[in-house]
Amino acid sequence: MAKLPRRKCTHKSCRQWFHPMRNGQIVCSYECASAVAKEQTAKTRAKALRVEKKRQREEEKEGRALQAERRQAVKPLSHFIKQAQQVFNEFIRYRDRHLTCVSCDRHHDGQYHAGHFRTTGANPELRFNEDNCHKQCSVCNNHLSGNLTAYRLALIAKIGQARFDVLMGPHELPKWKRDDYIQIRDEYRAKLKELKQQVVA
Structure with a gap:
């Protein structure tokens, strides 16, 4: 039998360097074979440990x-209405952040609300109609009951008579359920994020 090439x-x-005694021999001695086997065993165990971790x-992520x-499932509908309203209001305030109060047309250092006409x-x-909601100071919104006379004039000037007429017309009451409020919440989170990204850009 011809001598196998050294490797x-x-x-x-x-x-x-050594001359293999048989095909497939990759180590020169029993000692090296034993050491390589131990290394391979350690690698196999380490890989199995990584897979298990x-x-x-x-599993922990799926459990969480x-x-x-489950926690969401037991929460009342009012929880999701409140979440959707908070995000919508935040969007309105950010959308109108450079504007004055829609009713009194003043800038001040006090609190601003998202005031519904x-x-x-x-x-x-x-509730979630953007033409119906605008940045409004707390004085007009809380203490003047919306200051609607001034609000009306400013609103027509802002959105136009045609859109105002649509706003004042009849509207069907949607049968919003939990998933609808979650969708509205998520949509306005995305719209708010997009607005903020436009400012950064």
């Missing part, structure tokens, strides 16, 4: 998501 021992601490992390979903109590279908 380097694959054990990283050896790397000596990854599996545990994914499931717990969050047609109230959410009397017209819940217009």
Whole structure:
């Protein structure tokens, strides 16, 4: 049988040249074979450990998501209405951040609200209508009951008579459910984020 060509021992601490005794021999001696086997065993164990840790992390993540979903499921509808309203109001205030109060046309250092022209109590279908909600100072909104006479004139000037007439017309009351309020919340979070990114750009 012809002598097999020499090769380097694959054990990283050896790397000596040797003539293999058989095809597929990659180490020069029993000692190197034993050391390589131990290294491969350690690598296999380390890989298995990494796989197991990854599996545990994914299980924990799924568990947390499931717990969050269960917590959401038991919350009342009012919770989601409040969330959607808060994000919508924040969007309105940011949209109008450079404008004066829609009613009194003043800049001041006090608190600003997202004031609805047609109230959410009397017209819940217009709760998330952007033409119906504008930046308003707390004095006009809280203490002057919306200051509607001045609000009306400013609103027509801002959105135009045609859009104002549509706003004042009849509107169907949507049968909003939990998922609808979640969708509205998420949509206005995205719109607010987009507005802020435009400012940064």
